[in-house]
Amino acid sequence: MTTDKDLELVQQLIDATKEARVSWHPTATLNQFTTSFKGRFGVLIGKYDNGDCYFRVVDESGQEMLSIEGPPVGHLVDEMWELARRAALNVDQAIDDILQELKRG
């Protein structure tokens, strides 16, 4: 069951990622990214082979504390995944660099 607090967490994380206040990193799993908070909690966001996305919060020992996926919040998790991917792979920076070079040429 997804609570309002869970939704607020995903929404706040989306906002923080858009403002580049969160640093995302690729993991050893394809299409999965992670970040940490307070040195105690890890957030994992990933995409299954069927295209569905998942959002998980784990503690220091890797124990899953929260898992969000599927309806009714699937669209938020999808948006979060895309933003995390762009941040982890520095997509916007790459686009800026390419645009800069194109404008110079």
Added chain:
Amino acid sequence: MADFVKQNWGNLASVLGLSVSVWVLIVARKAREAAEDARTLARLKSLIEELGEASGKIQQLGIFLREQKWDVVQLRVEEILGSCKLVVARWGDHLLGDSRNNLLTASTITRDIARIAAESSMRQLTEAERRQILKGQLEAVDLISGVLGEARKAEERSPGKQ
């Protein structure tokens, strides 16, 4: 002058005594500060040593991943996770900026490597999965190296070092 000393020897002795006390206090404070700086430096050195070991192990992990020695990978992962946990527990107060978060992120990635290594005993990993596991390992190397760099910077700036 001699008369003055004779008449005021008690006052002069008090002033001298006070001066000596102040001097002793200053010396004691400086000694305490020096001892604290030395302790901080010693703790930073231990932190750097442990992080250095973790950094070496996570780099070696890449070799075992390439050779697909999954049992060794599992052992190495446990050692790295142990080092990261120890660093946070013993020297958490010396971890500056994002270091604590970066160490946890490196642990999360390392744990992910262990999970995939365990899966590999049940099924053959795809080429893309093998590439990604190595990317993850490099990401963890970067993160731990960054934390080590911050700790070395703190050591260089430590008053005990100067």
